[in-house]
Amino acid sequence: MISLSTLVQSYGFKHADWEVEGEVLKTEKGLKRISYWADQDQVLWHIKWRDHLADKTGYLTNRMIQTLNGERMILTDEGWLTLHDNVTSLFPYKDREGEFGKFIGQYFSLNIEEPGDYHDPVNMDRINNHLKYPINQGFSEEIQPFIERLRKEALLRLSKAKRLREESFGEEATALIPVVSPIFSLDQGKIVFEKLYWQHGTERPEKGYRSLQIILSQWLQRYGKKSLYTLLYEIDKHFPLKKNHFKNLLADCLTPWEFTLFLEQIQKIDDPNQMEVLKEKLTFQWEESRQLVKALSEWFDLTREKVPTV
Amino acid sequence: MTYEQPSSLSFSIKESVWLNRGSEIDELLSLVLEPDISIQEEGDQVFVRGNLQLYGEYRPKEAEENDSGTFADQVSFRSVEEVSMSDDGVGLIRHSFPLDVTIPKERIDNLDNLFVTVDEFDYELPGKGCIELEANVSVSGIKSDQSSYSFSEARNDSYEESFERSVNQEQSTPEPEQFEDSRVSYNEFQYEEPNVNEEPVESFQPEQEDDERSFHFEAVRPAEEEPNEEDYVLENVDDGESRYQGQEFGEVEAEAEPNIEQDTTSEEPVEVEPARGETSNQEEPTPVEVVDAVTSDEGEERVESTTPTVKFASNPNVSSVDDDRPAGEGEENGSEAAEVQPRKEENALYLTKMLTKGEEEFSKLKMCIVQDGETLEMIAERYKLQVSQLVRMNRLNEDRVSEGEILYIPVKATVSSETSDS
Incomplete structure (x- = not known):
């Protein structure tokens, strides 16, 4: 499992703790969710897709949070890892x-x-x-x-x-x-x-x-x-x-x-x-x-x- | 030895069952309502859980030919229900009405005497895609005492009569194999609003079901003695006369399971075996809940674990029955009975005979719709019965039946009680 210190160092959080161990991080900037990827090409595809989708539609999406070095993903023992805002409230579709x-x-x-x-x-x-x-x-x-x-x-x-x-x-x-x-x-x-x-x-x-x-x-x-x-x-x-x-x-x-x-x-x-x-x-x-x-x-x-x- | 006077907890069920479009009924061939319940004792409560299973056969309405040439016609395909019809084109109806009754243990002196019975059962076909059912269901074998009558009156005064039916549609809806009112979601996400499909025939309308479901509480009443009770009833009870005095439904229990008073000397507790509990995992039963919530004779003070209370959400219709017996008598007799009457390992399920007088051991009734050209002899032969039985069962004035007439067909008990002569 990815260590807390690696995440704190990579993303520059002041405070971070596990909300759900290995999955959701509680930081001073809110809850962050971790995604693991086995394939680098797949991450790259998703990064591009989400960027384009956000640009085209103007809607928010769970794009990859950049590290202190400006990277969108980091390589760990678990494979490729990306970090995202964690949002749980469902969108009300009715009449929309x-x-x-x-x-x-x-x-x-x-x-x-x-x-x-x-x-x-x-x-x-x-x-x-x-x-x-x-x-x-x-x-x-x-x-x-x-x-x-x-x-x-x-x-x-x-x-x-x-x-x-x-x-x-x-x-x-x-x-x-x-x-x-x-x-x-x-x-x-x-x-x-x-x-x-x-x-x-x-x-x-x-x-x-x-x-x-x-x-x-x-x-x-x-x-x-x-x-x-x-x-x-x-x-x-x-x-x-x-x-x-x-x-x-x-x-x-x-x-x-x-x-x-x-x-x-x-x-x-x-x-x-x-x-x-x-x-x-x-x-x-x-x-x-x-x-x-x-x-x-x-x-x-x-x-x-x-x-x-x- | 004195006996508690048994009573019945009765309620009526009024349900509308909608079939899928394309599965509309042209002709209903048979319809059976059968209790499929388990009786379990947990702590101070006895839980009667399971389903009333509706089985039936029907001939579907012929599908209209796709001659309109629309795109919709070209790509349409049949539902699983339509495909699943048997080769001769007979459609099968399967539907479950969940049942959940909780009774304080003190109110039951012998679990073997606890029966769920369908006293009356009838249906109407208001449309080709809908079956409206009405049934009177009884839970018999509950001891009656003064508090029971307080209970029924108190419910009007003090307790919210909310029938806990279909609180969760996902749990209580029937099998989607046959009906579209079962919108069990297999998606991993929960919807914010459940199915609001506009076409009532195509999909089940939960609101509609709620409106149409009505369980009418009738009474907690002592069973009435049938004056011409069968001999074996008296043979198998120690004090049959006193026990069955004033009973209304006594003949049903007695003839269904004549050995109700066996093993009276054994004190060893026996685990109650659910009658057919293995089938209850398909649906979470919810509809009828009888919980501890009782008033004393003054009608104000809450007395727990002595009397069942039934909560109903729609169409509460409570009637109380007067009783002259002293309030304490029930408890005394109950504890006495509990000491000498261990629980048996089985509980039989019965569809109450609606019209018999107790001379036959039948466990359920089938309904048969007389077809063109059929005679009573043919029907009797098909069900291996005497014509006289059919005549008596259906209170026929003559030996003739006509097409479309509904006959009640008694079906013999398949579960017999274990007899111990010790």
Whole structure:
């Protein structure tokens, strides 16, 4: 674990103590959170991403605090280390579709043109390999039909996703698939001085729309369809969703990632109670995906009707 | 030897269960409400926890053809519920109503006599996507004494009748497999505002559920003796006549578990085995809480651990029952009974027979909706019953039934009490 004295010396704190040992530091300048990185390139990518995002959007984000020597990261026995302000108050999104839509639109249109080790979480080929054959691994009589029926429906979802992606490449060959710092929850939005403060993680940059899917899905669940549509309109002003990205986004939403995750998880369990928990979890996630696809496609139909055909 | 007069804690449940869009009911084939509870003794309290499990089968409404050519139709896919339907297109209903009752131990002289029963059960289909249920549930086997009546009156005067149901939607909501009112979050972050989806059919509306859930407290009342009680009841109790005098629900307990007074000489404490407690981990029960909060005869002073109190949030409907018995009698008899009646290892669960007079040992009722062309003989044969049983159970005036008619089907007990003849 990083020593307190190293941090005090590097960052020039007068007083520092552990709030959470190895994670959060209590200093005369407030609480500071430590991030550890295994890969230097990844830190560099995040430094650049956060700088650009803050410049472009004007919103605060957990940028790296500089050391006394002006460095944004230090090398320790634990690997690369960066220090950040620690903010915990959640941003209240309600009735702030415009503000947040603008931020997300700018977030996904940000292209920092930094080479990196991108992660593609929605790999259709891999998922297709999971689903193309009947799955029979000695499951109980009760679970086997459940899995088989869902597998067929998942294949149907995947085929629709593939078709959308093909159409998308045909229509919008120039569309730029976003590469972003991954988002896992709306709760990464914090509030500082009544302003949005976005808290990034340390994960690999992500190519595609999975993060946008999560944002939209959670928004739908929290604030309903009407609010989601307002948010989509706002996003579209800054990120050409309808024109360039919609079908790819929908393809990612259609991809039955939750079912393949379920298949992976049930391999590791033998307790029937755990199976029930996983089934429930799958049902919940599947339903969220279904609701999002429905809402997005209806929004697309709605906006398409308003555009006169040439 | 004298006996405490058993009483029942009764309340009614009124629930609306919404199905997912695409899972709307065209025809309800069967519906069963079954208690799935465990009884546990902890300190001075006895906890009755678990769920009322709703099981059913239905034929879903045919999905409308996607001929509109909209983008939404092209990319739509089915919910897990729709996909999970059996091959013959029969949808399955599964829903849990959490139950949590806490009773002071002094009010129970024998855990084996504590039963949770569904006395009445009915439903309506106000829309294709909704089932409205009404059930009367009793917890019987609670000793009645003077304080119990003070309790029920005192609740009106002194205690907030807040039914602690659905305080936490994440815990109390049913399984999302079938219903969308179960918005259990698997995200690591908590939402600041829960699901406010605008379409009530598509997602469960917690506020709506709160409004529609109403548990009506009826009474803590002594069970009434059935004049024509079965012989075995009398055979298995030492003083059956005095014990069952004035009982309202006595026949239910007696016929369900006839050996209620066995092992009266053993003083060795026996650990109470939850009846079916292993299933209760799916949901945190919350709805009915009976806690210690009682007034004395004056109705002011709080007396702890002697009488159950029920808190209800919505539609409190309390009625009290007069009783002439002296206040101290219950405690005396209770302690006496506690000395001579050890707890048994099992507790049976029963759906109370609504219409039987005690001649059959049935543990629950199924509801059967008569289909076109079906006769009583066919239904009786299907459930391995006599036609006469069905007629009696359903108070039919003739041996004919018509399509759409609901029949109560008695199902024989699967859990029998352990009999000890020592």
